[in-house]
Amino acid sequence: MTTLSHAPVSTRPIPNPKRSLITRLNMGTGIIVGAIFCWGTYYAMRAGRDMTDSHNVNKVLLASMLMWSFGFLVGIGALIGPFRWLIGKDLTAEEQLYLAGDGQGVKRYFKYCTDHKVVGIQYLVGVMTMLGVGGTMAMMIRTNLATPGSHLVTPNVYNSLVGLHGITMIIAMIIVATGPFGNYIMPIMIGARDMAFPRLNALSWWVLFTAIPVLCSAWFLGGIPTGWTAYAPLSDQAGPGMNAFLATIIIFAVSTAVAGMNITTTVIAMRAKGMKWNRVPIFVVGATISVALAIPAFPTFMLAMIQTGMDRTIATGFYDANVGGSGWLYANLFWIMGHPEVYVILIPGVAALMEIAPVFVRKPLFSYNAAIAGFAGIAGLSVLVWAHHMYMSGWMPSLNGPFMITTEFISVPTGLLFLVLVGTLWRGRPWMKLPMLSVYAFLWNFLIGGITGVYLSDVPADNYLHGSMFVTAHFHYTLMGAAFTGAMAGLVYWFPKMTGRMLNERAGYIAFWLIQIGFNVLFLGMFMAGAEGQPRRVADYAFVYEHSNMISTAGAYSVGIGMITLLWAVVHSWRNGKIAPMNPWGAKTLEWTVPYPVPLENFDVEPIITSDPYGYGKAAN
């Protein structure tokens, strides 16, 4: 795909970092300053306030949580750059190099490091942690549902489990591909030396990091009773734990906007010479469309959270019908974000599989343009379908028909994605390595997820299925069965580049089959229960649903064991795995032209792109 020019990228000698404030700040100082800001705000605001008034409690808690986040950023040094800009003394060369983590070893992972590869690894570890926490909650939910009348957890705890599992997994899935691979791999794939805004790149990660303890604090504040959708007015009336949810989403929306802007700018403005738009690797296109979609989508979610927060703290009435508010306003704002968000999750996973398929069948990607049209069509239509989540809410019944049509129409660009993958596999001789298995798993899972989605987009069918386990099974098939499968394939595929080692293949295969078989058992069982009428988000159920729930729980345990196996494979291989060659898969994209460890500026010489990235089987390549 590439030729390399021989113009040196850097001739400037790397100076030694000065001992300045920047060198003394790290995650530890961030936590200390964050804790001081948090507790300081808490005690300062408590003083003289009537803490029996729920508005005051919410005010104090929400402010403390947001100040924790701000304090952490102060403590880790995130605001040094803006402050230095303000006073006209920009960071020196030494300081910029120090921030890039040059020569700091493992310590840089605990600092405000601007190197995109460090940020990618931070995201990877963060995502795995979130998946672990969210997965543990899922296991508790399934264990509770294994038999009717189970009292493993109380109904209130069950509600919180469902809500916190939901939001933890949604956040994890939003960043599961664009976080680790969008940061580590994508800049190298386009021949860039870093992200467009390295300091903002670090900011997006550390802002997100501050949301994790905030969300966890919900448990200690009574949990959340609302599910991950946090529908108003229930969220207006919920206990103190709800503040943690609101603060998490507000913080997360900031992180997403910054990350989305950074990735989009990087791809538009920093591609290597010769990398025209039709030569951009498909994963890069998918990740960019996904984050570009997130840029306008998430602020409306943030707005809904701010309005809820205002209702809870200063007694406004956005969602209180007594003073002119409406729960439908929340539902609209939430789903205007909520449905595009599904595609923000899905597209990078599918794009990763499209990146992988040509490599393992040694054929060009079938119809690159159709893939772009598919992604663009999905992104465009995704903002016109939100009210299909509200068919049964009573909001504007006259609009059900139009929204049904736009929703069903979205299966056209989605079908293009299928065609591209099937066309790529067609008459190929696949090299059946672990990443390739995920392509087949995706096709199976997403077929089921997609077809059941057509049922749910249909108003009469939704009338029966709405609010049932059928819906839960459907969105797990799309988010976990499709998007997570794509991300898992990406992890195995890019693991050698990110860690310098090959993933343990045997453990990887065991994990793959346990997860995929368990997943299908779990959610096919759930389709059964849903079709029979079992409602979702309910801690107990009638005996008639016993068998399908038992099947689902058995599948869940298989997924759980598979996830633990995958985690073991990742950790073990990272430490002791076989040393990976520079290009173990024989792929043609740029990331495989750089050694491990990848140099600070990625390329010793500037790459110049002379052909498309999928020229497999062509004589010229």
Next chain:
Amino acid sequence: MSTDTEFHIHHDSAEKVGRRERLGVRLLIVADGSFVFGMIFSWFYLRNLNENNAWLPKGVHTFTTASGYTAAIGLIIAALAHRAGEMNHGLRRVSSIVVFLALLIGAVYQWHQMAHMPFIAHDDNGRPFYNGAYASNWVLVAGANMFHYLLGAFVALGLVIRGYRTKLDPVLEEWRQRTAGSWFTWIAISGILCAIAASFK
């Protein structure tokens, strides 16, 4: 040209860095625009729904139609002053100071307006609340204006200080002026849009 305090470890030209920063800010404006769109949607949605006739309950005082525009005046002056500085380099230092002062004074005025909202009522226990959806939306719009004022003032203060420093890359500084101009223009537009919405009682 001295570039003692301006250095890019990735060695891109100031021109490239400047263009990139402008694109980044414009993307952030898209995000902020989505938020403002959401606020305006909330305003008209709740106004037209008029749930329980409580958009504007009887006896609740309102701001005048001009109040939204007066709250946005600082944003508008800042955008115009910055534009004047961009068109005439001789005015740049003065215009930067005008921009900063306009935003600072605008923020103080916005704070004053928020502290003296006429529609705050009290419940039976004497606790204050915003009576009616109109009141709720007003306080949100005012808060968004306040956010724009403060962020704009931060940027403007940076431009004032940097205008007096000589050891900065003039090409990059020129781009940063343009980039800041995009932001100032947007927050002025946002202020006007919110003012138009707020004029529908």
